[in-house]
Amino acid sequence: DEAIRYGDEAVTVAQAVRFPQMEVHAAVTAGTARFFLRDPAGRSQVEAAVRLGREQNLGEFAARALNNLGLLSLWRGRPVQALDEFERLVEYTQARELDAWYIAAIATRATLSVIHGRWDQADLDLEVVMGQRTCRQTEIETLNTAAILRARRGDPGAADLVEDALSSVESFDDYEASVTACALAMEAAWIGLIPLEEAEFRYRAMLRSPVLATDNSGRGVLGYWASRLGLEPPEGRIPGPAGMEWDGRVAEASQSWEERGYPIEAAVTKAMLPDANLDAVFSGLSRLGADGVIRGLRRELQRRGVARIPRGQRQTTRRNPSGLTERQAEVLSLMVSGLSNAAIAEKLFISEKTASHHVSAVLAKLNVSSRLQAVALVNSAGWPDQRGLN
Template sequence: MEYCTERDLDSWTRYLEGWEAQLHLDSGDLGHARARAETILRHPELASVGAIQPLVTLAHVRGRTGEGDVDEPLTRVWALASGTGEMQRVAPAVAARCEVAWIEGDVARAAAIAAETWPIVESADCSWNRGSVARWLGADRPDADRLEAFGGLAVIGPVAAPFAAELAGRWREAADIWESLGCPFDRSLALARSGEREALAEAVAGFDRLGAHAAAARTRAQMRAHGWPTSRTPRTSTRQHPAGLTAREREVLDLLEQGCTDAAIAEQLVISRRTAEHHVSSVLAKLGASSRRDLLKMGSASRADG
């Protein structure tokens, strides 16, 4: 990104920023993923191909949290991705559509979406993109019925390890692999799809920690359907912030208002300098501040108004 920025390669910079948003999503930082994606999508000269990844990220965030209109980014990204006919564009869009369908409780729709687009993805050589779609082909069927659930759509060729475990119904193994990769949402998703009481309880706790409130609600509904007790839903007052800041970002905001540098923030919160920089960028974006100075001015104006 630095290389591209220094050479005014703006299209490539936006494209890489889209993947940076995806990395935040994968690592469980939904707030930063949302902020980065929304910032990219506001760019006036964003190329169509550069909009696909941030739209996918935004759809995942809204689907997982239940905050914001999820249909808008899903519709936009599917129009862009399907128009290319390329697996590397289609698969992420399909995966987002399937995940949202699952969160909304429509398992059959998730499987149908995956089956409809599987012919495009099946022949591709990327085991991760193939797996992201294949995981939904026999969505949530009992182990004995999973092959029949594919309806003849045999998964030919390799898929990445966590997806292979999911397709075999080895949900705990899949969850362990996702955890080793640093993907907390996918870990909880694998546990939630297992249908096992203890795993579902773990999934709810994991979703709650991430702020994935819609996914947590979906899993709690599964538990109630079995007659199993569930943990309480976090209070709205404790999980929401007027600007959508996470608990960590509120800590960063407090330190920013004290005039702390990125290095000082990292030291205070016992995080890396790079992580501190990411949190600062997210806070500024969510609060609509263009710089630290702008943020401090906003704070001064707010106190004066008070």
């Protein structure tokens, strides 16, 4: 309430003295506060601040307004809209060489790309951000996003990156970072990368936080992962599709996840339906390259006593003896052709770092330690179509 009152007063003063920088800054503050009080005028106020900031070419003031607008969409559970707004922020800050805001926007775009299943784009963004000198909050967000991405894909070394991400939060006394770390730990435990006890310890610590009672977003995220792990939900109403699932409206929850732009959560929730077409669910996850998610879903279905659980591999995978996904088979065929990581990246329109991750995953699945051994194995195995192994 005080943020709104002081913000509105500052807007009035700024308009009177024709100080647009103050007007934009104060309007963003007041509008964001209104949003948290569920006042629909809050978003409109921030949108107006964005327009003024861009019209007046106010640099960092306009960047802050664009950033908050994207965050409001994300907090409302609208990541598709948030991604569009952060795309605008990336374009704006890059054109004006606002480096700190640009890096922060790229980091958040990577997070949103992971949510949407746009994992090659997330890899590109993470490659830009990681290694840069950033604020602690951006550093933690980037490490957390990278850990989720590697865990969901089932990349080699994902468990180590998860531990690094969790450790990075230990000395950072911040509620939002604690919620993020708790959700990461719960997802990692679901996949089988860390012990369940470690995730449960973090979860119970978060349940004792008085802030959680007023944090709809936090209760929704933790409520979703509590359902996945068979733990009790947070106290109070759980908002969004996670709450729908807890209420037994599983089909509605899955559809809501899909509409909001969360393909992983939509697929996993759909698998909880009594008459779920698990073959279709696993096939869809395979097309995303979500090997880690498939592993976690299989573990959950086993815990729930589901008798018939698909292998979750695509047709390409079933046609070769090493369980390669379509993308991995494609990478292997290019390795057989003698292409380097850089050439593979150019051929597949991905980053060299992403190509390197795919190559490492291929070598691990083939149980070999070098490209030469991989090529020899393909030749000796006699797979009929080495161009695609399909």
